[in-house]
Amino acid sequence: MELQASKQKFIDTWGALGTEWGINKSVAQVQALLLVSDNPLSTDAIMETLTISRGNANMSLRQLLDYGIIYKKVIAGDRKEYFVAEKDIWKWALKIALMRKQKEIDPVLSVLTELEAATKKDKSAEGKALHQTIHDIQTFTDQLSTLVERVAGSTRGELLLKLLKLVM
Amino acid sequence: MELQASKQKFIDTWGALGTEWGINKSVAQVQALLLVSDNPLSTDAIMETLTISRGNANMSLRQLLDYGIIYKKVIAGDRKEYFVAEKDIWKWALKIALMRKQKEIDPVLSVLTELEAATKKDKSAEGKALHQTIHDIQTFTDQLSTLVERVAGSTRGELLLKLLKLVM
């Protein structure tokens, strides 16, 4: 396979995966493109390669910058902004995990904790059963949240790797 | 808070979380409703409580049955089908993880493995860099896939719990 064809296939695959996990296709594709580019790319280059609009390219880049998984790169004597991807997969995967935990899991955890408390007092059979169910889900979610936090906080991914080996 | 209000809040929260992670809102809400119900529910009861159509209720229930996280329950002398949720969160969370791994991660892994091989031969600097990037992502994804497989395969969730304690 041609080098460019491999890159394209990677970009497409990555975009499709992102879509299935609630990540915008363009965002995933822009990250993929930067991952397989050895030099920094301008917004125009990204627009052209992925055939997406300026607005889309701009918003996707901002989001990836917010996630902290791509960086701006200044090129001397050029006014344009250039972008490079964080290539260390441990770094960026953990950043995404941490970000999604904070934005999506933690608010749910807060509701679960509230419901856990609110259902504690009801002594009817129905109330007890509901409390048990919510308690279990709250506990599980809390453990998952803690796991992500601790792993993401550790330098590099050695910890999870260690865990992986433990399971294997 | 009223018991019914707590249930409703749980259902809504669960539906919103599902949406963010690529799980259909109705599917997530049907699971949530069954989780907080102490008795089996018929399709009609689900339609009425969630105010969704018969088609939607039916398709959501089929999907949850496919996932193996809800069960059919026969009630003597009643022709209707009734449904109950698997309440053990470890059981159903691991089933979902395993199912999504198989449906979404494994196909990507197969493409990554193919690209890893296809980029091996190119000895240009660009080719080497691309191969390294794809190799890293392939390895990472493979490890993640293996982790899910092993944890899901273990009886209950003691393993991950053990891992969690290791990190804490």
Next chain:
DNA sequence: TTGAATTTTCAATATTTTTTGAAAATTCAA
């Protein structure tokens, strides 16, 4: 400063996904 280059915003449009609901298929008690 000025104004050309560049980036950002966001209303309008397009696309994708979800949901509906009624018809068709299936099931099963009588």
Next chain:
DNA sequence: TTGAATTTTCAAAAAATATTGAAAATTCAA
């Protein structure tokens, strides 16, 4: 068998999400 009850299917409609592109805002070299 029969036919009423129940489930399934799926084309059409609605809703949600993503994308465009041009105008507005910003930046910065001269």
